[in-house]
Amino acid sequence: xxxxxxxxxxxxxxxxxxxxxxxxxxxxxxxxxxxxxxxxxxxxxxxxxxxxxxxxxxxxxxxxxxxxxxxxxxxxxxxxxxxxxxxxxxxxxxxxxxxxxxxxxxxxxxxxxxxxxxxxxxxxxxxxxxxxxxxxxxxxxxxxxxxxxxxxxxxxxxxxxxxxxxxxxxxxxxxxxxxxxxxxxxxxxxxxxxxxxxxxxxxxxxxxxxxxxxxxxxxxxxxxxxxxxxxxxxxxxxxxxxxxxxxxxxxxxxxxxxxxxxxxxxxxxxxxxxxxxxxxxxxxxxxxxxxxxxxxxxxxxxxxxxxxxxxxxxxxxxxxxxxxxxxxxxxxxxxxxxxxxxxxxxxxxxxxxxxxxxxxxxxxxxxxxxxxxxxxxxxxxxxxxxxxxx
Numbered sequence: 226x227x228x229x230x231x232x233x234x235x236x237x238x239x240x241x242x243x244x245x246x247x248x249x250x251x252x253x254x255x256x257x258x259x260x261x262x263x264x265x266x267x268x269x270x271x272x273x274x275x276x277x278x279x280x281x282x283x284x285x286x287x288x289x290x291x292x293x294x295x296x297x298x299x300x301x302x303x304x305x306x307x308x309x310x311x312x313x314x315x316x317x318x319x320x321x322x323x324x325x326x327x328x329x330x331x332x333x334x335x336x337x338x339x340x341x342x343x344x345x346x347x348x349x350x351x352x353x354x355x356x357x358x359x360x361x362x363x364x365x366x367x368x369x370x371x372x373x374x375x376x377x378x379x380x381x382x383x384x385x386x387x388x389x390x391x392x393x394x395x396x397x398x399x400x401x402x403x404x405x406x407x408x409x410x411x412x413x414x415x416x417x418x419x420x421x422x423x424x425x426x427x428x429x430x431x432x433x434x435x436x437x438x439x440x441x442x443x444x445x446x447x448x449x450x451x452x453x454x455x456x457x458x459x460x461x462x463x464x465x466x467x468x469x470x471x472x473x474x475x476x477x478x479x480x481x482x483x484x485x486x487x488x489x490x491x492x493x494x495x496x497x498x499x500x501x502x503x504x505x506x507x508x509x510x511x512x513x514x515x516x517x518x519x520x521x522x523x524x525x526x527x528x529x530x531x532x533x534x535x536x537x538x539x540x541x542x543x544x545x546x547x548x549x550x551x552x553x554x555x556x557x558x559x560x561x562x563x564x565x566x567x568x569x570x571x572x573x574x575x576x577x578x579x580x581x582x583x584x585x586x587x588x589x590x591x592x593x594x595x596x597x598x599x600x601x602x603x604x605x606x607x608x609x610x611x612x613x614x615x
Contacts, residue, residue: 259303331551339472341448353381384599392432421446436461455508463515477527529561537563544589557595558582580605
């Protein structure tokens with residue numbers, strides 16, 4: 226007899242073991258996904274519900290740890306799915322079954338619909354950052370003119386960027402006034418128009434919270450709107466996206482454009498994961514009510530926005546929790562403050578840590594990565610992809 230431990234941080238080890246013993250690839254993948262573990266915190270439970278949960282959960286082979294009005298339920302996804310069946314559980318567990326079923330991870334999307342067609346998400350998708358602002362925290366002023374901006378965009382595309390994200394308003398803390406729409410339009414529209422002409426194979430995203438800017442950018446050739454406010458700051462934004470059939474990145478943040486990247490709104494009484502999920506659900510509701518298609522929406526947890534360093538780190542570690550929302554996940558950790566080094570905090574050092582964060586993010590479910598150093602991120606993602614090429 227031999228006993229070989231199988232790592233369970235991803236379903237791959239179990240899937241490989243089944244395939245090695247003659248299982249069909251599809252069946253092995255499904256079975257491995259069912260065996261993969263998950264855990265949930267249930268709060269505000271009644272005593273009768275807790276008692277029934279312990280008894281019924283135990284019969285299903287789940288681990289149930291309880292307190293006065295809460296429980297942690299853990300086990301394989303297949304056994305958790307058996308609990309999430311309101312038609313077969315005891316009456317006192319029907320609400321639990323419904324809520325648990327809604328919280329189980331959704332299937333990963335394999336494509337993202339944009340104004341220029343669908344973008345495959347079976348491989349990591351890199352979004353290169355192109356700031357055309359004079360005051361960006363990282364590269365302010367370097368690419369302010371169309372010629373310099375297009376040259377840098379071409380360089381980003383050559384490094385592996387499938388999307389170029391053009392932004393005309395910095396979110397750096399300490400600013401005293403928003404950028405006027407006319408000024409933002411003057412910064413981004415010539416660049417987007419030139420890029421659409423000279424690099425037609427590259428998808429263009431506009432990083433803006435203003436519907437007026439988004440509309441003009443789409444007319445100039447942008448296919449995606451990246452709204453760091455999560456559609457909060459301009460009531461017309463969602464409708465602009467819907468009418469154009471554009472892709473949209475709905476990012477988590479709080480507050481206005483001047484304090485959006487500060488710690489002013491970094492209070493999460495129920496925990497940062499629960500807070501981010503609740504806020505994103507509200508943003509998604511805005512998108513859907515305006516007619517934005519589900520397949521056009523990507524979500525971004527908003528690293529560095531309204532979150533402290535420990536909150537950012539926890540969010541990166543527990544990124545897989547966002548799968549419950551049912552949309553592809555984009556992360557933008559690039560050169561953010563929470564990645565500052567203890568010995569070396571140069572942009573180059575942050576790029577290394579940014580690439581590492583992207584690799585961690587892929588393993589936890591992210592599929593799109595907004596970065597300054599495209600080549601470094603591509604190499605890190607290539608390494609982590611080689612560990613699980615399926």
